Amino acid sequence: MDYSIYAEGLRKRYGDKVALDGLDLAVAPGTVLGLLGPNGAGKTTSVRILATLLRFDSGTARVAGLDVRSNARQVRQRIGLTGQSMAVDDVLTARENLVMFGKLFHIGKSAARQRADELLAQFGLTDVAGKPPQTFSGGMRRRLDLAASMILAPQVLFLDEPTTGLDPRGRMEVWDAVRSLTAQGTTVLLTTHYLDEADQLSDRIVVIDHGRAIADDTPAGVKRAIGGDRVEVVALRPDDVDAIASVVARVGEPVVEELRVHAAVTDRVGSLTTVARDLQEKGLDVEDIGVRRPTLDEAFLKLTEKVTV
Amino acid sequence: MSQMRWALSDYQTIVQQELTHLVRQPSLIAWQLGSPIVMVLLFVFVFGSAMDIGGGADFTSFAMPGMFAMTMAFGFMNTAMSVAIYKEKGFIDRFRSMPMAPSAVVTGRGVSDLIHAALDLVVLALIALAIGWRSDGGLAATLFAFGLLLWLRFALIWIGVWIGLKVKNQEAAGNLFALAFPFGMISSVFTPPSLMPDWLGAIAMWNPVSSTANAVRELFGNPVPLGGSWIEQNAMLMAVTWPALITLVFLPLAVRKYQSLGR
Numbered sequence: 001m002d003y004s005i006y007a008e009g010l011r012k013r014y015g016d017k018v019a020l021d022g023l024d025l026a027v028a029p030g031t032v033l034g035l036l037g038p039n040g041a042g043k044t045t046s047v048r049i050l051a052t053l054l055r056f057d058s059g060t061a062r063v064a065g066l067d068v069r070s071n072a073r074q075v076r077q078r079i080g081l082t083g084q085s086m087a088v089d090d091v092l093t094a095r096e097n098l099v100m101f102g103k104l105f106h107i108g109k110s111a112a113r114q115r116a117d118e119l120l121a122q123f124g125l126t127d128v129a130g131k132p133p134q135t136f137s138g139g140m141r142r143r144l145d146l147a148a149s150m151i152l153a154p155q156v157l158f159l160d161e162p163t164t165g166l167d168p169r170g171r172m173e174v175w176d177a178v179r180s181l182t183a184q185g186t187t188v189l190l191t192t193h194y195l196d197e198a199d200q201l202s203d204r205i206v207v208i209d210h211g212r213a214i215a216d217d218t219p220a221g222v223k224r225a226i227g228g229d230r231v232e233v234v235a236l237r238p239d240d241v242d243a244i245a246s247v248v249a250r251v252g253e254p255v256v257e258e259l260r261v262h263a264a265v266t267d268r269v270g271s272l273t274t275v276a277r278d279l280q281e282k283g284l285d286v287e288d289i290g291v292r293r294p295t296l297d298e299a300f301l302k303l304t305e306k307v308t309v
Numbered sequence: 310m311s312q313m314r315w316a317l318s319d320y321q322t323i324v325q326q327e328l329t330h331l332v333r334q335p336s337l338i339a340w341q342l343g344s345p346i347v348m349v350l351l352f353v354f355v356f357g358s359a360m361d362i363g364g365g366a367d368f369t370s371f372a373m374p375g376m377f378a379m380t381m382a383f384g385f386m387n388t389a390m391s392v393a394i395y396k397e398k399g400f401i402d403r404f405r406s407m408p409m410a411p412s413a414v415v416t417g418r419g420v421s422d423l424i425h426a427a428l429d430l431v432v433l434a435l436i437a438l439a440i441g442w443r444s445d446g447g448l449a450a451t452l453f454a455f456g457l458l459l460w461l462r463f464a465l466i467w468i469g470v471w472i473g474l475k476v477k478n479q480e481a482a483g484n485l486f487a488l489a490f491p492f493g494m495i496s497s498v499f500t501p502p503s504l505m506p507d508w509l510g511a512i513a514m515w516n517p518v519s520s521t522a523n524a525v526r527e528l529f530g531n532p533v534p535l536g537g538s539w540i541e542q543n544a545m546l547m548a549v550t551w552p553a554l555i556t557l558v559f560l561p562l563a564v565r566k567y568q569s570l571g572r
Contacts, residue, residue, distance in 0.1 A: 048402075051406045052405070052406060053402055053405050053406055053570075053571060054571055054572070055571050055572055073408055076406060076407055076408040077408050079406065080406075081402065081403060081406040083399040083402050083403065084399065085397065085398050085399035086398070086399070087398055087399035087400045087402065087403040089326060089400075091329065091330045091333050091334060092326065092329060096329070100322060100325075100326055101407075103318070103322045104319060104322055104404070104407055104409050105407060105408065106315065106318065106408070148403070149403075
């Protein structure tokens with residue numbers, strides 16, 4: 001298959017520090033790859049290399065079928081980049097920003113204006129087209145930023161932590177915007193340190209740590225590997241723990257840790273409702289009850305354990 | 310489209326962006342000229358009566374060209390600050406990921422800084438005229454003098470770009486004032502170096518800002534506090550040479566720093 005993004009054995013070191021230690025990536029056309037990892041895992045370095053911003057020491061990197069090293073200029077015609085900081089001009093209006101980037105892509109003045117209006121409409125910014133981004137919410141700024149990287153309708157879009165620092169509403173807005181892009185067939189490489197974001201948006205997730213891929217799977221597969229959701233009940237009294245465990249056993253294999261009883265589940269809402277109802281019927285008061293997702297830290301622990309074992 | 314035209318179109322777009330900033334935020338000019346204007350008022354009206362530069366020369370006529378030169382000298386901070394903000398906000402990354410002429414970011418910056426500096430000089434010259442400064446050098450010499458001032462500013466653009474790319478963030482760029490202040494002041498801007506302690510006077514004399522200040526004083530027909538040293542006798546030559554030397558050193562450094570962003 002001809003991949004839209006293909007990396008093999010990418011290595012990059014800064015002095016003594018190894019940023020990428022033989023990273024492999026392959027993203028099929030029109031799909032979204034979520035690159036998940038903690039800070040310093042090599043996410044941004046990978047994006048910067050693939051977006052022609054950074055040289056690498058060894059390995060192969062191809063974007064849109066072109067070698068990133070020898071065809072950087074042609075690659076730049078085919079990619080869009082949305083970096084961690086929002087690179088929009090706060091003094092120019094939203095529309096002027098897009099026209100400026102259009103001109104820098106050399107699509108011609110009138111085409112730049114027309115494209116700006118299309119993108120403003122597509123990203124729901126038509127009403128604020130004449131306002132400078134400094135008056136925008138975080139989500140609106142990020143949407144404008146995304147629009148700026150979509151001027152040439154690129155084949156490949158790099159999104160480096162697009163929702164970091166946004167409030168929940170802003171995150172939703174950006175997720176919707178990304179979904180509308182992928183619906184049009186753009187290939188996306190998305191970096192994030194939120195498991196739910198990678199889960200929501202990606203067709204495939206690569207988990208990286210210390211510059212290497214430690215998992216490469218579908219979102220469901222990754223969640224399975226790291227244990228997925230767990231129903232968790234915290235008992236009020238030590239005497240109740242056994243009774244609670246027998247209730248929890250109806251939805252999954254219970255694990256008891258002092259006052260906590262938890263079990264892996266697949267149906268979040270259904271299992272929570274079942275457990276809550278049964279506890280109430282038996283008259284068992286509890287300290288806390290809920291469905292917990294493993295945090296990214298726990299996920300990493302689990303995945304790195306697998307690698308070393 | 311040829312590469313040259315491609316690049317020119319990029320320069321134009323970047324310069325246009327910067328000029329829109331100036332038009333939308335005229336207060337930017339006011340803020341940046343704030344410190345030289347306050348200094349003029351302080352030196353001319355507060356200390357002026359106590360300032361004797363020797364030979365019975367008028368202090369205002371002496372100080373104004375110095376202030377023009379000092380404003381140009383401080384200008385490198387504006388360049389450094391804008392470049393640092395550009396870098397911090399991810400503009401430079403976005404530009405580098407686009408099929409733009411690689412030189413456009415830096416060159417566009419330089420052109421718009423020169424336009425900005427020219428506007429600064431117009432405002433300062435008007436204030437100077439209002440408080441009694443005159444040029445007696447004739448039109449050609451006066452224009453040449455302003456040309457020399459911009460030549461100094463041009464050279465300092467490259468120091469500004471280099472520093473702007475080097476510093477971590479815009480706060481660090483803001484701290485440059487501690488560096489710029491002595492660079493502007495230990496010079497012939499407000500006092501003749503011959504009146505300073507010998508060692509300090511020597512530094513002040515060889516400060517490129519002094520050469521430019523003295524050269525434009527000569528061209529404006531304003532009093533020049535000349536000692537007998539070679540550097541002071543050849544102010545005109547050095548007002549041309551210093552900026553050329555600075556450009557020769559810092560332009561390649563700035564370009565190299567920009568290219569090394571990809572390493």
